[in-house]
Amino acid sequence: ENIFDRSRMAPKTPIKNEPIDLSKQKGCTPERNPITPVKIIDRPQPDPWTPTANLKMLISAASPDMRDREKKKELFRPIENSEQSDTPDSLQYDIVDDSTVDEFEKQRPSRKQKSLGLLCQKFLARYPNYPLSTEKTTISLDEVASILGVERRRIYDIVNVLESLQLVSRVAKNQYCWHGRHNLSQTLKMLQEAGELQYGELMTFQHKEQDSEYKFGEQKKETIPDSQDRPLLDFSEPDCISASANSRKDKSLRIMSQKFVMLFLVSKTKIVTLDIAAKILIEETQDTVDHSKFKTKVRRLYDIANVLTSLGLIKKVHVTEERGRKPAFKWIGPVEFPGKTDELRGHSPASDPLPGTQRGACAQYQTCATGKQRFTRHASFNSAQPCEANRRKVSSEPNSPRQERQDENYSKMINLAAVCRQKIEEDTGNKDCDTKMILNSAKNSNVTLPFSRLPVPGDSDFCVNPLPQAVFPVLQADVPSFSLPIGISSQASHPSTPAASKTENGKPTLVPNQPFLCFPSSSLFMLCGGLQENNLSETLPTAGDVGNRSAEAQAAVPPTVCQKRGSHKCSSPSTPVDDEEPAAKKQTLEQRDLPLSLVVPKKPSESPKAESSPGSGCSSALHLETYRLDLTSPAAPEAANKEFTKPLDCQEQEKQSQNKDPEEPPPGNEHISKENANQPFQPQYLYVQPTAGLSSFNFLFSANQAPGAISLAANQLPSLSVPCVMVPSAALASFPLVCPPSFTSPLSPVPDGSFSAAASTNFSVSSLASTTPVFISTTAVVTPKVSPAPSVDPQQPAHPALHLSPVLARSCSGVKVESPMCMGHPVTLLKLQQPSSAPLTPKSIRPAHHEAFFKTPGSLGDPVAWKKNEGSQTRNASSVQRRLEISSTSPD
DNA sequence: CACTCCCGCCAATTA
């Protein structure tokens, strides 16, 4: 409705100051009625008022701004529509959200509505994350600005950051070429490399700064270190600009953005506080270091951070250090890249899945290092890119300043990285940080994060593997506690996987092992124990890919794909999802974007197995496992199942829409990974907080449902059929933990997998319980090998262990949940597997962490808050709406 | 009050 109004209004709108708007308005369309209600006095009267006054007035009038924008949008729609069609689901999603949001908020156009982050989301929504290589999308600044209803200046802010990550490239004067995330991983890799080059090792080893030669004092911002670091830079651009030019270019948002990203990539903790980043950046720039300058830098960082947040690469958190709590951002994007540093460094990463492209990239890196034009490499990239390169050329000749600029940047970046690293370490005190840092977001915070280390590549991997979603804002930190123990166990089983994956092996294995995943995504949490187990290893490589997509998708369930946008749903635990991840690879990505929709193909899943029987599904846990084993095809069956609840959070995911088809087997690597992924899923439960409407009930779903169930779901996005159990929240509370006993197949001797152990897992969650009940299923997981025996009982007895369990077991068939619910609220999904046979004693396991962890959901308090951080912002509110909308939209 | 960060002036670059 609002929209209508707006449109109406628009036509008449007097004008905003901006001519642009007017022009746009022309369009119009409001077929809507001629109502024109309000019209508002509009801003018309420019009067003597101060701008502010006008603003206020406007606002009071009725969030005119928004309307205007909306109108504009509407007007332009035609154009956009065409484009949008292409856009992947995710986009649509976003869009939807926006509208919904607006409605809610229309009241006043709060500042948030104008935020760069939101604007960026809108912007991103217009383009597919993974555009087909063939299609190259060009972006007209003017057009976008008008469509989005903002001044062009703002678009520059966005574009500059995107350009730094090569999501777009400037083709010509008002034109940018959209590349999407295809190269994101490569770009990140490069950045990471650049960062590491200098000091990477240190980081890795965590040596401290000592090594570093640099001495930037971060503290001192003022110092002028540059020469050393910069060297690269400097010379790099022998030619031109550099010297003179630097001035402006160096400060460029683009460069800052790259540096900022580098900091994250180099950081062990993956958390960078604004002040540190600002200091580092300043140094680099190193001009005067006054306070004012610092402030300015911080402002810019916020700008960048907003964009990165919209991209799902970072999220806001707070770190508590000695000094107190500081605003910071945590990297939630892909952490490892196939080649990873080592490879990168010298050699091309043969290993990496991504073929040529990467290599090219690598090479480029090197170049970069040298300081030469790194970007050139685009050429090497896929077809898609070419455009970029070309354009660039077109617009500017080869040595155009711009390019150089970039080159320089790179070199600088590298330097920076080193510096950053140091600083970070220093400031935070490296590990200190880890330990010290607490994520406020989670109140739990106390938790320290054992995990903190996680960030290490390895860690990330593991995270990733299991769930694509990991992408989310996972808070490792939060979770940490329990994971550890468990994780370990998991590993045991498969040696290969675990550690291997991680680079770090040595250290924090824990992490790696960890079976869990935590999805911060607001409400949903998923924990996976030991998922990876086997396959993981492979994944690693993929991980990078994953990363790409990561962000979004993960959450989404791959299999479920369907849901995708529908989002509401969420991922299914089951394998498929995972697949995606792995699949992550770009290729898959592509598909995702668009198609993903629902494609469902899989759902039907071929599963030979018959997943048909739903019931079986339930038991599925076991089966699942088996499936995976057996099947490889895994996807099918399970895939469907899950569902999930992912709430809005999904958005992110959505974006990604992962889509990958589970089925696809495509590239080997991926497959593998997928498979791996699959495993993990299995028995999972979703816990839904009673939020909204359901106040009192909490739901648990077993992730694994019978395929059949799934199927249903698939069809209807909106509703999920989930086998689940509903538990009154209260009830949950009472449970300390629910762990399905190991599903393990009785039959199989699973050595490792003994879930039983898992069972033991009970954590005493009790403490937490109250608020946030959490379920953990041990997954039965797994042992992959173990039993293929499918049949084992369908129901795992295990469940019984819990009160719920019985229910669960059968539940499969039964309950359907509507997605809505899921969506809206935060759901926490935990899945634990116990992988290893190792019997963990329950107790041992349960460390305090657990509590924290568990709490998390609750503790988090409001999910919403979280979300915000993430940028998901709007979701919550509109969940319902969204749902509706989606359904409507998604009729497809 | 501190944190965010919108807004848009206006300079640097480009065309």
Added chain:
DNA sequence: TAATTGGCGGGAGTG
């Protein structure tokens, strides 16, 4: 010279 880019920082919105 005009237009495009984009640095920068005042100061407002939020919590």
